[in-house]
Amino acid sequence: xxxxxxxxxxxxxxxxxxxxxxxxxxxxxxxxxxxxxxxxxxxxxxxxxxxxxxxxxxxxxxxxxxxxxxxxxxxxxxxxxxxxxxxxxxxxxxxxxxxxxxxxxxxxxxxxxxxxxxxxxxxxxxxxxxxxxxxxxxxxxxxxxxxxxxxxxxxxxxxxxxxxxxxxxxxxxxxxxxxxxxxxxxxxxxxxxxxxxxxxxxxxxxxxxxxxxxxxxxxxxxxxxxxxxxxxxxxxxxxxxxxxxxxxxxxxxxxxxxxxxxxxxxxxxxxxxxxxxxxxxxxxxxxxxxxxxxxxxxxxxxxxxxxxxxxxxxxxxxxxxxxxxxxxxxxxxxxxxxxxxxxxxxxxxxxxxxxxxxxxxxxxxxxxxxxxxxxxxxxxxxxxxxxxxxxxxxxxxxxxxxxxxxxxxxxxxxxxxxxxxxxxxxxxxxxxxxxxxxxxxxxxxxxxxxxxxxxxxxxxxxxxxxxxxxxxxxxxxxxxxxxxxxxxxxxxxxxxxxxxxxx
Amino acid sequence: xxxxxxxxxxxxxxxxxxxxxxxxxxxxxxxxxxxxxxxxxxxxxxxxxxxxxxxxxxxxxxxxxxxxxxxxxxxxxxxxxxxxxxxxxxxxxxxxxxxxxxxxxxxxxxxxxxxxxxxxxx
Numbered sequence: 233x234x235x236x237x238x239x240x241x242x243x244x245x246x247x248x249x250x251x252x253x254x255x256x257x258x259x260x261x262x263x264x265x266x267x268x269x270x271x272x273x274x275x276x277x278x279x280x281x282x283x284x285x286x287x288x289x290x291x292x293x294x295x296x297x298x299x300x301x302x303x304x305x306x307x308x309x310x311x312x313x314x315x316x317x318x319x320x321x322x323x324x325x326x327x328x329x330x331x332x333x334x335x336x337x338x339x340x341x342x343x344x345x346x347x348x349x350x351x352x353x354x355x356x357x358x359x360x361x362x363x364x365x366x367x368x369x370x371x372x373x374x375x376x377x378x379x380x381x382x383x384x385x386x387x388x389x390x391x392x393x394x395x396x397x398x399x400x401x402x403x404x405x406x407x408x409x410x411x412x413x414x415x416x417x418x419x420x421x422x423x424x425x426x427x428x429x430x431x432x433x434x435x436x437x438x439x440x441x442x443x444x445x446x447x448x449x450x451x452x453x454x455x456x457x458x459x460x461x462x463x464x465x466x467x468x469x470x471x472x473x474x475x476x477x478x479x480x481x482x483x484x485x486x487x488x489x490x491x492x493x494x495x496x497x498x499x500x501x502x503x504x505x506x507x508x509x510x511x512x513x514x515x516x517x518x519x520x521x522x523x524x525x526x527x528x529x530x531x532x533x534x535x536x537x538x539x540x541x542x543x544x545x546x547x548x549x550x551x552x553x554x555x556x557x558x559x560x561x562x563x564x565x566x567x568x569x570x571x572x573x574x575x576x577x578x579x580x581x582x583x584x585x586x587x588x589x590x591x592x593x594x595x596x597x598x599x600x601x602x603x604x605x606x607x608x609x610x611x612x613x614x615x616x617x618x619x620x621x622x623x624x625x626x627x628x629x630x631x632x633x634x635x636x637x638x639x640x641x642x643x644x645x646x647x648x649x650x651x652x653x654x655x656x657x658x659x660x661x662x663x664x665x666x667x668x669x670x671x672x673x674x675x676x677x678x679x680x681x682x683x684x685x686x687x688x689x690x691x692x693x694x695x696x697x698x699x700x701x702x703x704x705x706x707x708x709x710x711x712x713x714x715x716x717x718x719x720x721x722x723x724x725x726x727x728x729x730x731x732x733x734x735x
Numbered sequence: 736x737x738x739x740x741x742x743x744x745x746x747x748x749x750x751x752x753x754x755x756x757x758x759x760x761x762x763x764x765x766x767x768x769x770x771x772x773x774x775x776x777x778x779x780x781x782x783x784x785x786x787x788x789x790x791x792x793x794x795x796x797x798x799x800x801x802x803x804x805x806x807x808x809x810x811x812x813x814x815x816x817x818x819x820x821x822x823x824x825x826x827x828x829x830x831x832x833x834x835x836x837x838x839x840x841x842x843x844x845x846x847x848x849x850x851x852x853x854x855x856x857x
Contacts (some may be wrong), residue, residue, distance in 0.1 A: 343853065367761065389820065389822055392789075392819075392820070392821055392822075393818075393819045393820050393821075395818075396821065396839070396840050396841060397746070397819045397840060398818035399840075399841045400752075400840035400841035400842065401746075401748040401752055401841075402841075403841040403843075404752040404753075404756075404841065404844060405752055407747075407843075407844045408755055408756065408844065411844075413755070413759050414755075436841060440821075443821065462796060589752060670758065
C-alpha cells in the first residue's frame with residue numbers, strides 16, 4: 233500500500249464519519265475538519281479552517297474556553313464520549329445545541345494537536361426530556377392513586393365506626409328486652425323483638441361483609457400465611473355446620489387425602505369454607521347431601537364443595553360471584569345472607585393465588601371448585617432468611633450472624649434474582665439492602681408488597697440511609713448499616729412466623 | 736361489698752345499656768359522659784374495673800388510661816376498651832397502649848357479661 237493510497241483511505245474515513253471531527257492546534261485554531269463538522273456548525277469548510285475553536289462555543293462560556301484548552305494542553309489525556317457530560321455548541325447563526333465531545337491529544341511533527349469528535353445529542357436530549365416528564369407525571373399520578381386509596385380506607389374506617397355505633401345500642405337493648413330483665417313480654421312482643429333482632433344482626437353482617445370486601449378491593453386485607461393442615465380446618469368447619477344440616481336432614485361427608493397441607497391464611501381459609509358450606513345447606517332441600525373433598529395436584533390443593541341442592545343455571549355461573557347480583561330465579565326465594573358471600577370467597581381465593589368456579593345445572597346440585605397453594609413439601613423446621621445484598625462481604629457477615637442461631641439463609645445479589653427466589657422459596661424473612669445494582673431495593677420492596685404470595689413476608693431493610701429518608705417505604709423494620717448483630721437477631725425474632733416461636 | 740365499675744361513654748344510650756346490664760348483674764356502676772369526668776371522679780374514689788369508650792370528647796380512652804396508669808392506686812385496675820372501630824389495627828393499638836381487654840361494638844351481651852366477670856376475678 234503506497235502512502236498516497238493510505239492518505240486517501242484516511243481522507244475517506246474522515247469524511248464518511250457520522251460525527252463531526254476537527255483537529256485543533258495548541259492556539260485553538262482549527263487545522264482539519266470533515267464534512268459532518270461543516271454541516272453541524274453550518275459553516276463552509278474554508279470559513280472553519282483557520283478559525284479559532286472558541287467561536288464555536290456559546291457566548292456565555294466562551295470566555296472560559298481558552299483556559300479549559302490550556303488545562304487540557306498541560307495535562308493531555310484521552311477523554312471519551314458518553315460520560316454523561318452534556319456541553320453546548322454554537323452554530324453560525326448563533327443558535328445553540330447540546331453536544332457530547334471526545335478529545336484525544338497527539339504530538340505531530342507540526343506540533344501539539346487535539347482531535348475533537350463532536351456529536352449532536354439534541355434528539356437524545358429530547359427523548360430523555362420526554363421520559364423525564366412522563367416519569368414525573370407518572371409519579372404524580374401514583375401519589376394521587378395512593379392518596380385516593382388512603383382516603384377510601386379512612387372513609388371505610390369511619391363509615392364502619394358510624395354504622396356500628398347505633399347498631400350497638402339497637403342490638404344491645406333488643407337483647408336486654410328479650411331477656412325480660414325489665415319485666416315479662418307477651419308472645420307477640422317476643423316475636424316482634426325477634427324480628428328486630430334478626431334484622432339488626434343481618435344489618436351487622438352486611439356491614440361486616442361490605443367492610444371486608446372494600447378492604448380486599450383497596451388492597452388492605454392482609455393474609456397471614458402459614459403452612460397448615462387443611463384437614464383439621466375442614467373438620468372444624470363441617471362440625472360447625474352440621475347442626476344446621478342435621479336440622480334439614482342433610483348428610484355432610486368429607487373425602488380427604490391422608491394429609492392436605494396448604495399454604496394460606498387459616499382464618500380466611502375457614503371463612504371460604506364457612507361461606508360455601510352455609511350456601512350449600514341453604515340451597516339444599518331436606519334429605520340432601522353435601523360433600524367436601526380435597527386433593528393435591530401439582531403444587532395446588534383442589535377443594536370441592538358439592539351439594540345435591542337446587543342448582544344454578546349456566547347463565548348465572550359467573551354472576552353469582554358478583555357483588556349484590558340478584559340471581560333470584562335460581563335462589564327460589566331463599567333470601568338470607570348478604571349476597572356478598574361468594575364475592576368475598578372469590579376474592580379471598582384469588583388473594584391466595586388460587587381460582588374458583590362452579591359446575592352446576594338447575595335442579596341437579598352444585599359443585600364449587602377452588603384451589604389454594606399447597607404447603608411447602610416437608611414443612612420447614614428451620615426458618616429461612618433471604619439475604620438480598622450485592623456485596624459479598626456484607627452478605628457473609630449477615631449469614632454469619634444468623635446461621636449459628638438456627639436460621640437457614642439464601643442469598644440474592646440482585647433485585648431481579650431476589651424476586652424470583654422470594655416467590656419460589658417463600659422465605660420467612662427477607663433482609664434487604666436498598667442500594668443494589670440495576671433494579672433498586674426500593675423497587676423490589678414495592679413489587680414484593682404487590683404480589684399476593686410475597687406481600688406478607690416481613691422485610692427488614694438494611695441501609696446506610698437515615699430512617700426518615702425511607703420512612704415512606706412499606707418496610708417491616710429498618711436497620712441502619714452497619715447492622716448490629718443483636719439488633720438484627722431481635723428484629724428477626726420479632727417478625728418470625730409464630731410456628732418458629734421456640735427459636 | 737358490691738364490686739364498683741367506672742363506665743365512661745359519651746353516648747347516653749350506650750351508658751344506659753351497659754349500666755342496665757351491669758346493675759342487673761349486681762355491680763355498682765358509676766357512669767360518666769367523658770374522659771375528663773372519669774379522671775375527676777377517679778381522684779377520690781376507687782373502682783374494681785374501668786370500662787372506657789375509646790372515642791370521647793375532652794379526654795379520649797387512651798388519655799384516660801395513660802393518666803390512670805400513672806396513679807399508684809389505679810395502676811393495676813383492669814381497664815376494658817370498647818369501641819365501634821373494627822379495624823384489626825385498632826385492637827392492636829389498644830392492647831399495645833396497655834388496655835387489659837378490647838371489645839368491638841356492637842357487643843354481644845353474653846360475651847360482655849363473661850368478659851366483665853373474668854376481668855373482676857383478676
